[in-house]
Amino acid sequence: MSSHTITAEHGEHAEHAAAHNALQHHFDNLEQQREATTLGMWVFIAQEVMFFGGLFLAYLVYRTRDPVAFAAASNHLNWKIGAFNTAVLIGSSLTMALAVWATQVGRSPKVQVFFLGLTVLLGATFLGVKAYEYHDKYVDGLIPVASLYHPDAHLIGQWAASGVSPQHAQMFFWLYFAMTGLHALHMIIGVGIITPIIIAAWRGRYGPEYHSPVELFGLYWHFVDIIWIFLFPLLYLLGAHFAGGH
Amino acid sequence: MSTALETPDRRTAEFRTRHPHVNYLNANYGIKSWLLTVDHKRIGLLYLFGVTFFFLLGGVYAGAIRLELMTPAGDLVQSATYNKLFTQHGILMIFFFLIPSIPATLGNFLIPLMIGAKDLAFPKINLLSWYIYMLGAGITFYALLTGGIDTGWTFYVPYSTAFSNTYVVAAGLGIFIAGFSSILTGLNFIVTIHTMRAPGMTWFRLPLFVWAHYATSLIMILGTPVIAITILLVALERLAHIGLFDPRLGGDPVLFQHLFWFYSHPAVYIMILPSMGVISEIVATFSRKNIFGYTFVAFSSIAIAVFGFLVWGHHMFTSSQSVYAGMIFSIISYAVAIPSAVKVFNWTATMYKGSISYDTPMLYAFAFIGLFVIGGMTGLFLAALGLDVHVHDTYFVVAHFHYVMVGGALMGYLGGMHYWWPKISGRMYPEGWARFASLVIFVGFNLTFFPQFLLGYMGMPRRYHAYPVDAPVWQVLHVMSTAGASVLGIGLLIPGIYFIWSMRYGRFAPSNPWPSTGLEWRTASPPPTENFLVTPVVTWEAYEFRPIEEMRVVGPGDAPAQPVDGVQPKAITET
Numbered sequence: 001m002s003s004h005t006i007t008a009e010h011g012e013h014a015e016h017a018a019a020h021n022a023l024q025h026h027f028d029n030l031e032q033q034r035e036a037t038t039l040g041m042w043v044f045i046a047q048e049v050m051f052f053g054g055l056f057l058a059y060l061v062y063r064t065r066d067p068v069a070f071a072a073a074s075n076h077l078n079w080k081i082g083a084f085n086t087a088v089l090i091g092s093s094l095t096m097a098l099a100v101w102a103t104q105v106g107r108s109p110k111v112q113v114f115f116l117g118l119t120v121l122l123g124a125t126f127l128g129v130k131a132y133e134y135h136d137k138y139v140d141g142l143i144p145v146a147s148l149y150h151p152d153a154h155l156i157g158q159w160a161a162s163g164v165s166p167q168h169a170q171m172f173f174w175l176y177f178a179m180t181g182l183h184a185l186h187m188i189i190g191v192g193i194i195t196p197i198i199i200a201a202w203r204g205r206y207g208p209e210y211h212s213p214v215e216l217f218g219l220y221w222h223f224v225d226i227i228w229i230f231l232f233p234l235l236y237l238l239g240a241h242f243a244g245g246h
Numbered sequence: 247m248s249t250a251l252e253t254p255d256r257r258t259a260e261f262r263t264r265h266p267h268v269n270y271l272n273a274n275y276g277i278k279s280w281l282l283t284v285d286h287k288r289i290g291l292l293y294l295f296g297v298t299f300f301f302l303l304g305g306v307y308a309g310a311i312r313l314e315l316m317t318p319a320g321d322l323v324q325s326a327t328y329n330k331l332f333t334q335h336g337i338l339m340i341f342f343f344l345i346p347s348i349p350a351t352l353g354n355f356l357i358p359l360m361i362g363a364k365d366l367a368f369p370k371i372n373l374l375s376w377y378i379y380m381l382g383a384g385i386t387f388y389a390l391l392t393g394g395i396d397t398g399w400t401f402y403v404p405y406s407t408a409f410s411n412t413y414v415v416a417a418g419l420g421i422f423i424a425g426f427s428s429i430l431t432g433l434n435f436i437v438t439i440h441t442m443r444a445p446g447m448t449w450f451r452l453p454l455f456v457w458a459h460y461a462t463s464l465i466m467i468l469g470t471p472v473i474a475i476t477i478l479l480v481a482l483e484r485l486a487h488i489g490l491f492d493p494r495l496g497g498d499p500v501l502f503q504h505l506f507w508f509y510s511h512p513a514v515y516i517m518i519l520p521s522m523g524v525i526s527e528i529v530a531t532f533s534r535k536n537i538f539g540y541t542f543v544a545f546s547s548i549a550i551a552v553f554g555f556l557v558w559g560h561h562m563f564t565s566s567q568s569v570y571a572g573m574i575f576s577i578i579s580y581a582v583a584i585p586s587a588v589k590v591f592n593w594t595a596t597m598y599k600g601s602i603s604y605d606t607p608m609l610y611a612f613a614f615i616g617l618f619v620i621g622g623m624t625g626l627f628l629a630a631l632g633l634d635v636h637v638h639d640t641y642f643v644v645a646h647f648h649y650v651m652v653g654g655a656l657m658g659y660l661g662g663m664h665y666w667w668p669k670i671s672g673r674m675y676p677e678g679w680a681r682f683a684s685l686v687i688f689v690g691f692n693l694t695f696f697p698q699f700l701l702g703y704m705g706m707p708r709r710y711h712a713y714p715v716d717a718p719v720w721q722v723l724h725v726m727s728t729a730g731a732s733v734l735g736i737g738l739l740i741p742g743i744y745f746i747w748s749m750r751y752g753r754f755a756p757s758n759p760w761p762s763t764g765l766e767w768r769t770a771s772p773p774p775t776e777n778f779l780v781t782p783v784v785t786w787e788a789y790e791f792r793p794i795e796e797m798r799v800v801g802p803g804d805a806p807a808q809p810v811d812g813v814q815p816k817a818i819t820e821t
Contacts, residue, residue, distance in 0.1 A: 024369075025364070025365075025776075026363070026364040026365035026366075026367075026369060026442075026776070028781075032441060032442075035440075035441045036367040036368075036437050036438075036440075036441040036442065037367075039436070039437045039440055039441060040367065040368060040433060040434075040437045043432075043433045043436050043437060043467055044433060046467055046468065047429050047433070047467045047468065047470070047471045048471070050467075050468050050469070050470075050471040050472050051471035051472070051474060051475050052475075053471075053472065053475075054471075054472050054475035054476060054479070054505055055475060057501075057504075057505070058479075058490060058501060058505075061498065061501055062496075062498075065498075066496070144488060145486045145487070145488065146486065146487055167489075167495055167496055168496055170489070170495070170496075171489065171490070171495070171496050171497070174488045174489070174490060175490075178479075178482075
């Protein structure tokens, strides 16, 4: 019996053969619940795009205004580390997709937890590398905040050769920290959310019938990856001198 | 449907023991049952409590502003205090009243009822959004009480980042947080309208109120994050002295204005669109006709939301924006008039040859249409590149947006509160008092704001606490405006009093008092916790009105017969 018929009264779900203990009271069936939560995640991602969009706009405006300074400053990011991190993040997207697949086809909790755990591990690796990079910038005096910003004479000389003032380079580093910082914050939140999902997976909560939390988290995780896919070329590669590095 | 049955003697103890009416209000009691509720109807009332409080507070600031402007000199306050007064009036009214007012109270309450759902798609997120709103509002309230803020509600840099010595970061943090409540509400509405409609409730059978809220939600989702990141950048610039908007460090203050208005102009449509949705419902019901050109009105809401994102530059005609950008923004701003006019003309055409009754909600609808036309037309003055230079930052602008925000959004809110009050509270408000109050509000409103058009055209700038003594006409107009504000203030208090009075002493409301055709009127007043005892199946079009006598017998649309006002159905011809 379709629950869309007029006789489907509230509270009757418990007696439905299809009723699942994950079904919330205000949905008619799991299908409707899945549709709603999936759409909800997409709408959330749309607002995230706009949230990051403000920073991307600022980046475009200032880069167009001062491309030389941005190229000079971006040269002090280590593109090799950035490329490594990109690979790590794409790897984590792959393991995430495999985790979603494992729940969809009903692989054992062990397999599900293996892929989810690998995702966390790769995410943590990314954050660790990012922290190392931040530390590097700190040592070089490139944190663009007040007295923390004191590039040494050697750097200032290098920039001056191409007519770039430390102030203009500072704008790049400010955008670099704002954009990668916001991205890292999203990764940290992601690691926070995945933890209860792993516990539930270990307890065998997910299978072909019900796996939306894993799927929705997968959407979020892929979205955070895609942000990085844009950040990496914009911040590390555009106008950089590959021979130099750091 | 036993709970939907009414008899005239519902108030007798005997009747109430025989027919216990379990509804969302009496399902359970106690503070905890309200603060932890996931029922969209109760959350709507929680929001009502919040927005009313901040509306009253914002009104106090408005009163102080009007008092000061009665005389040319700074008698009551000096400029420093005055700056705080208008800033705080603006911040409270815009971010904590107008934006959540209709969507978070009436929208929350009505959307699931109108589409035949048991609740919004994410009830817990809905409750969370209220807590986020209260947290944000609380932080801003704290900033206002302890130090105040004087940047204007627009937070323009570099004043807000480098010069103001007031609580900019705290107030901004509150608005940042409250923004997420708006995002979550929009997300909930979009998902609910997409996935929770009752069987048979197709997109083009949706009440126009729902269409308007769908358009509003789109703006909430796509606009609010931009103001969030902008406020975050202002706060970081203030705290960490980073020069993204600071020309001394290579930043650009105009970038701030672009980002700010990218949200804050569409935000105007967050305020007015839900109100337009309310007016569509009221006009159809009290003209007893189908809305003229339903699809046009539905899509005009979407069109306003889309155009709304493309006109932000008309706030920046005098801000070093290129002339060509200005011309394009000007043309698109004119284009917004098209969907707005579609609505106004279609409401008028709906009334044409309708059987109009002059109940209070309809009086507010009349007020809305008239005042919105004035507010909208003066908006075209401001969208004109040349004229805008003359009236930019004058009282002409102040009068214009108050005609849209108060004359439009607030009239719709009040009309909606009266129209659905029987459904919300299960009681009728006193009709005589309500008509009287609507008249007082209308007169007070026009007396307050019409003189401001003249003031602005003569050159009185906004945000000034003093004006020249040798311009006697200015003082006359300012005194008129202040007198009007007093009338308006009194007028706004009257509904507050009789709504509270009616909760205890009002006549019991039947399930469909007007009567109207929407699904929300086909369940008891007040509705049970899960809205409908039986999931409704919709087999009729929106606004399928019939002569009122027939409605009393067979009910609106193809609904089963229902007694109305105690009149028992005589014949049931269709079920």
